[in-house]
Amino acid sequence: MTMHERNDLISTPIGPGLLRGAVEWERTERGLAPHRLPAWARAQCADPQLAMAESQPSGVRLVFRSEATVVELDVAPTRRVYPGAPPRPDGVYDLLVDGQLAGQAVATGGDTITVDLATGTSEHRTGPAGTIVFDGLPARTKDVEIWLPHNEATELVALRTNASVQPAPDNGRPVWLHHGSSISHGSNATSPSTIWPALAASLGEVELTNLGFGGGALLDPFTARVMRDSRADLISVKLGINLVNADLMRLRAFTPAVHGFLDTVREGHPTTPLLVVSAIHCPIQEDTPGPLAFDFEALAAGEVRFRATGDPDERAAGKLTLTVIRDELARIVAQRSVDDPNLHYLDGLKLYGEKDFAELPLPDGVHPDSATHRLIGERFAQLAFGEGGPLAKERARPERP
Incomplete structure (x- = not known):
């Protein structure tokens, strides 16, 4: 029109x-x-x-x-x-x-x-x-x-x-501030209210602020400062896939970068429920480092697909894979949660794992389709916002202007 x-x-x-x-x-x-x-x-x-x-x-x-x-x-x-x-x-x-x-x-x-x-x-x-x-x-x-x-x-x-x-008047729902990669951004979903964070927010009855950036979940300090300064009653940070496919850092840099990111967020939200989420299952980068590249043979055939170009043997030199990152994120959260009882960890494989890939494969090798966005959204809502979950509404301490 x-x-x-x-x-x-x-x-x-x-x-x-x-x-x-x-x-x-x-x-x-x-x-x-x-x-x-x-x-x-x-x-x-x-x-x-x-x-x-x-x-x-x-x-x-x-x-x-x-x-x-x-x-x-x-x-x-x-x-x-x-x-x-x-x-x-x-x-x-x-x-x-x-x-x-x-x-x-x-x-x-x-x-x-x-x-x-x-x-x-x-x-x-x-x-x-x-x-x-x-x-x-x-x-x-x-x-x-x-x-x-x-x-x-x-x-x-x-x-x-x-x-x-x-x-519209304030509906009183807790504000959920989420940061993640292209999957959180909504890649390959068909419409904006059906990306997994939007579906999870609807099911969890929370107000979404989505800082999911395609290619941009890279532990950038300015993103942490934006989260520190933003209104949030509940917070989640989903990390993994971009750090692998960008081949941006090694394990030596990754660990202190995660600590620094969380430290910055905690400066503005010292006791807000904070959930660290690792990557969903992605076979091409589970044990193979990045960088990620277009599969130009598939592109010539009219399909968009990606491939990992790293060498699995380089994990010994500190190159990151999804398996390495999941293990390290779980260790970091376990270490920090001793002094931060409102910090929690969610294994992304609980949102979408190997068995799910067999039934609902990632069409381009990295990003979920609409059915998988719905699956992830429903599972996140249950695991994070459900009764007793780390982001359950009763845990929120509403920040009101």
Whole structure:
């Protein structure tokens, strides 16, 4: 749909009061761009992968209360095109009414970034904003959430409805602050409200702030400082796959980096329930170090797959694998929890293990599909948020402004 405006609709300015799940908001020439890392943190890292990941509003949603039966949202998405690779799916906008999915839409228009996988060069073309429309909504007062695409950046340009809009009141749910990799970001899920952290948050009745960054769970100090300074009643940190597939550090550096990351988070949240989660099962990197690479033979056949390029014998020299990291994370948490009873560990194999891989294999060798996102979300909700779990609501000490 092209951007348009109906005379019978009410325009409501889009501001931070209507947004949840974002860490910062940038005013652009067209509208409002949500960010999941603040500007000072972005300035400390020149990695274009992280810049892309944090700008994609995974877990970010517009939330308001209204009697409107029609909702229009003008947006300017930024899509990425990789010539020679299968086309990436367009971002989906999920509309929920009182917590239940009531509509989905895809925007037209927006910007396009074309990336050459062989050279890494890119070309940016600017396009017009588009309009997504949700109609036929229940004619009653209701809480409306529009979950923004987890897999493409978007600028929010205008919001129009056929009834007035008010910010939704605080629902009193604990805020769950989560940090993880592309799987937490939502890679290969089909829509933003069905990525595993969103599903787990819904089942656990908590409010999600998702700092899952594709390729970006690398124990960056600025991420720890963002978590330290963010509102959180419950916290989880999922570590492993990015540190292996980036081949970023050896065991000697990994162990103190984990301690330092947790120390920083604890500066702002000294007694908040904090769960350290290791990686799910990923056969290609269980015992083989990184770096990870595209499988170009598969790419030539129209499939996206990855392969590990390291040498298993190099584990003796301190190279990291998922098995090595799981063992070390369990040891670190056991050591620290003697003095920190609110620190806990969850083995990622309990979320998705070898038997699960046999039934629900990872399509590209690394990332789960939608069915597996649901499986992981349901298991996390049970293990972490369930009765007696390390992130159960009764453990939360609500931080209110």
